[in-house]
Amino acid sequence: VLGNVLLLCVINGFCFGGLTLIFLDPILHFFGASPATLPYARDFMQVILIGNPIAFTFIGLNNVMRATGYPKKAMLSSLLTVFANIILAPIFIFHLDWGIRGAALATVISQSIGLIWIVSHYLNKNTTIRFKPGIFKLKSRIIMSIFSIGMSPFLMNVCASSVVIILNNSFMRYGGDLAIGAYGIVNRVLTLFIMIEIGVTQGMQPVIGFNYGALLFDRVRKTLRYALIAGVSIMTFGFLLSQLFPSAIVGMFTDNHELMELSKFGLRVTCLMFPLAGCQIIITNFFQSIGKAKVSIFLSLSRQLLFLIPFLLILPRFWGITGVWSSMPMADFISFMTTIGTFMYFVRKGLLFKTNKTIE
Known part of the structure; x- marks a missing residue:
């Protein structure tokens, strides 16, 4: 299940992020962006969508961590990204004057920090459920179970x-x-x-x-x-x-x-x-x-x-x-x-x- 979750998160992250980037302006117009707000929305979403695989993988593996008996670690990983974002966002927005792109970049970097923490958990030999050779194969039975519960x-x-x-x-x-x-x-x-x-x-x-x-x-x-x-x-x-x-x-x-x-x-x-x-x-x-x-x-x-x-x-x-x-x-x-x-x-x-x- 862990291997399938990781693969699905990465695949969905790239596919969703890539397709949305291609049609970003029409999508933003469809969501109600006006000529005045469209440039800000575009600047923000371009960075977020490039980091989409990171966000998907972080969220997916964090949920598996919580479900396999490590709720405190899962909570700490979420808090880690929040505090990193709180620190980085004002630096990027105001000190470096990167504006709305700085806010998006702070989000992506914070999620990357959280993902590194989570990956280290799954690489630890003392962890109950961890990365092992042979688990990274998509299986229809597992995928259907994941989809039915997550639908x-x-x-x-x-x-x-x-x-x-x-x-x-x-x-x-x-x-x-x-x-x-x-x-x-x-x-x-x-x-x-x-x-x-x-x-x-x-x-x-x-x-x-x-x-x-x-x-x-x-x-x-x-x-x-x-x-x-x-x-x-x-x-x-x-x-x-x-x-x-x-x-x-x-x-x-x-x-x-x-x-x-x-x-x-x-x-x-x-x-x-x-x-x-x-x-x-x-x-x-x-x-x-x-x-x-x-x-x-x-x-x-x-x-x-x-x-x-x-x-x-x-x-x-x-x-x-x-x-x-x-x-x-x-x-x-x-x-x-x-x-x-x-x-x-x-x-x-x-x-x-x-x-x-x-x-x-």
């Missing part, structure tokens, strides 16, 4: 990208570049809490997967309960910060008065259903953890495809830019209700926890 987050990210396209175009239509800037600020804040939430789900998955396979359903229930408490608490904290201190949060990104006011309004609206979204994310990933990929895929896609995109196409026609902001919490609420209904159906039908194995 849910993959499709969720594809839908998220589709939503970004519609959002950017909607903000451009109803508010111009300033509205896109406001969404950029709001999205950074949302991403901060969502990434912490994803960290909880990634830590939950191997624990639930192992115990579910061992028929230790009491442990599965307990892990799910703890994950739900943590996930909802994280998102509730984000909700409270966004409602009580929007000026302080937005002020970290800009001092432009008009942009601040638009960002504060957007932040408050988009975070309205954060606590419910925390629950929805955990349960969706729970289904993925126990091998019910189809259910997880459906729940992942429901918010984006079934609810958010239709709202984005309809509400702005009546409420303008307010309709664009309001689409997100409305989709969160309906998605939460769908997820809870699906989970309760499986519980009542006895399709989740059948027989508990006794630990002797």
Whole structure:
């Protein structure tokens, strides 16, 4: 599995990065870049896409490290890239005056540092799962297993990208570049809490997967309960910060008065259903953890495809830019209700926890 993950990451990294570089300008236009923002987006993405194989390999091997019993090492490798980026970005952007390309280069170099750390782990003879001759051969059985489990987050990210396209175009239509800037600020804040939430789900998955396979359903229930408490608490904290201190949060990104006011309004609206979204994310990933990929895929896609995109196409026609902001919490609420209904159906039908194995 380790060998297949490495090969797939490298192949996908080169193919995706190369194709995107060839058609970069049309893609950026499609994503909503305006004549004013296109040069910055192009400068940033050219560097990022050249380093794409590094990013793919770093993320893939880091996840394998966590899944094979080294969660602390995986966390340290992620923190290493973050701190390296924090140090390098201001040097490249301001001191060396490399601008937006400097920011991208800092990201690629930071990921390279993290990748070196991870590769050294897999070369260590004391590591449980490590690089060995003969493992670097693609096998259809392993590839299909990887694809079936990873299809849910993959499709969720594809839908998220589709939503970004519609959002950017909607903000451009109803508010111009300033509205896109406001969404950029709001999205950074949302991403901060969502990434912490994803960290909880990634830590939950191997624990639930192992115990579910061992028929230790009491442990599965307990892990799910703890994950739900943590996930909802994280998102509730984000909700409270966004409602009580929007000026302080937005002020970290800009001092432009008009942009601040638009960002504060957007932040408050988009975070309205954060606590419910925390629950929805955990349960969706729970289904993925126990091998019910189809259910997880459906729940992942429901918010984006079934609810958010239709709202984005309809509400702005009546409420303008307010309709664009309001689409997100409305989709969160309906998605939460769908997820809870699906989970309760499986519980009542006895399709989740059948027989508990006794630990002797």
